[in-house]
Amino acid sequence: xxxRSADKIKFRSFDxxxxxxxxxxxxxETAEDQVVxxxxxxxxxxxxxxxxxxxxxxxxxxxxxxxxxxxxxxxIVRPDKGGGYEIIAGHRxxxxxxxxxxxxxxxxxxxxxxxxxxxxxxxxxxxxxxxLPSEKARVYRMKMEAMEHQGxxxxxxxxxxxGEASGESARTVHRYIRLTYLMPELLELVDQKRIPVVxxxxxxxxxxxxxxxxxxxxxxxxxxxxxGEAELLRVESGKGELSVExxxxxxxxxxxxxxxxxxxxxxxxxxxxxxxKEEIEKIVYSLLDSWxxxxxx
Numbered sequence: 001x002x003x004r005s006a007d008k009i010k011f012r013s014f015d016x017x018x019x020x021x022x023x024x025x026x027x028x029e030t031a032e033d034q035v036v037x038x039x040x041x042x043x044x045x046x047x048x049x050x051x052x053x054x055x056x057x058x059x060x061x062x063x064x065x066x067x068x069x070x071x072x073x074x075x076i077v078r079p080d081k082g083g084g085y086e087i088i089a090g091h092r093x094x095x096x097x098x099x100x101x102x103x104x105x106x107x108x109x110x111x112x113x114x115x116x117x118x119x120x121x122x123x124x125x126x127x128x129x130x131x132l133p134s135e136k137a138r139v140y141r142m143k144m145e146a147m148e149h150q151g152x153x154x155x156x157x158x159x160x161x162x163g164e165a166s167g168e169s170a171r172t173v174h175r176y177i178r179l180t181y182l183m184p185e186l187l188e189l190v191d192q193k194r195i196p197v198v199x200x201x202x203x204x205x206x207x208x209x210x211x212x213x214x215x216x217x218x219x220x221x222x223x224x225x226x227x228g229e230a231e232l233l234r235v236e237s238g239k240g241e242l243s244v245e246x247x248x249x250x251x252x253x254x255x256x257x258x259x260x261x262x263x264x265x266x267x268x269x270x271x272x273x274x275x276x277k278e279e280i281e282k283i284v285y286s287l288l289d290s291w292x293x294x295x296x297x
Contacts, residue, residue: 035074038107042084043077043094046121049087050138051131053095058130062092066100074106076124078117085109088117089124115146126166132191133200137179144177178204183211189224199230206237214247223251 053059075090087094088110097105112120122143126136144158159170159177166173175197179187181204190200203225206214214233218224225233232250236242271280 035106035108037104038075038077038085038109039104040094040098040102043075043087043105043107044080044084045091046087046117048118048142049091049121050142051091051135053091055095055099059092059096059099062096063099066093066096066102071097071102071105074108076108076110076120078110078112086117088112088120115149118142118146133176133179133197134187134191137176137187140173141177141180144173175201181205183208183215185215185219186211189218194224195230196227198227199225202227202230202234205234206242210237210242213242213244217244217247217251221251225251 071093073090073093075093076088077085077090078088080086085107090105090107094105110120122139126139140162143162147158147161159173162168163170163173178201179190179197182190182200186195186200186203189195190197195203203211203214210233214225229250233242233247236246236250267280267284268275271283
């Protein structure tokens with residue numbers, strides 16, 4: 001099927017397509033704007049697209065829906081100077097169409113600037129469920145920069161506008177944006193919920209070398225900073241005194257346990273049948289006490 005040759009469909013507004021307000025800085029569509037069929041081969045991802053397109057259960061449900069009913073909500077694209085079209089909104093719909101065996105997809109072509117494209121891309125995704133902290137951090141930063149390029153007053157005002165659009169406070173917006181200053185390995189731990197978002201915000205103020213030091217420590221020992229511990233690490237960093245010893249002292253204060261898992265089956269291999277769990281624990285602790293008394297090796 002030709003990429004632009006199909007019957008044209010009456011255009012629906014951004015509100016109808018996404019159920020949300022038209023992004024600021026993007027002109028309203030006119031009556032001439034139309035939905036066309038476009039070959040999937042002509043489409044490529046937004047060059048700064050921050051969202052992961054996962055082939056998870058939700059994607060498989062979307063694939064089945066596409067097979068049965070087709071793509072009901074057109075993707076939004078813009079012409080690319082290098083050829084083809086850049087997807088502004090609809091990366092998951094494109095992937096679902098590919099997995100469903102389709103060759104084309106309904107699309108709306110719009111002439112947008114880089115900043116307008118960022119704002120439209122963010123606004124079409126920010127209300128999605130299950131957005132990772134790293135994704136939200138990047139889109140907030142991208143949209144804030146785009147808005148400031150368009151002349152929107154910076155700082156707290158821009159954060160408040162961002163928060164209003166997504167139902168979050170300006171403080172929360174700033175907290176997420178700070179996560180973009182975390183090194184990838186630490187940001188991944190925030191996505192995995194091993195490090196709380198509020199702790200990640202504090203850790204983002206650590207210098208690059210300090211973040212590397214912290215990464216090595218937490219990965220090796222599987223000890224992850226809480227909100228209070230992260231703030232203490234930030235304070236020590238501000239003093240210029242953050243070292244391995246300081247990290248260990250903060251993360252292991254109050255006897256915070258190091259995550260160690262010992263196979264119960266392997267332990268039982270050392271004991272005759274009939275020993276109870278309590279008897280085994282008593283012997284193990286007795287041996288550890290003797291080991292510590294000898295000077296821990």
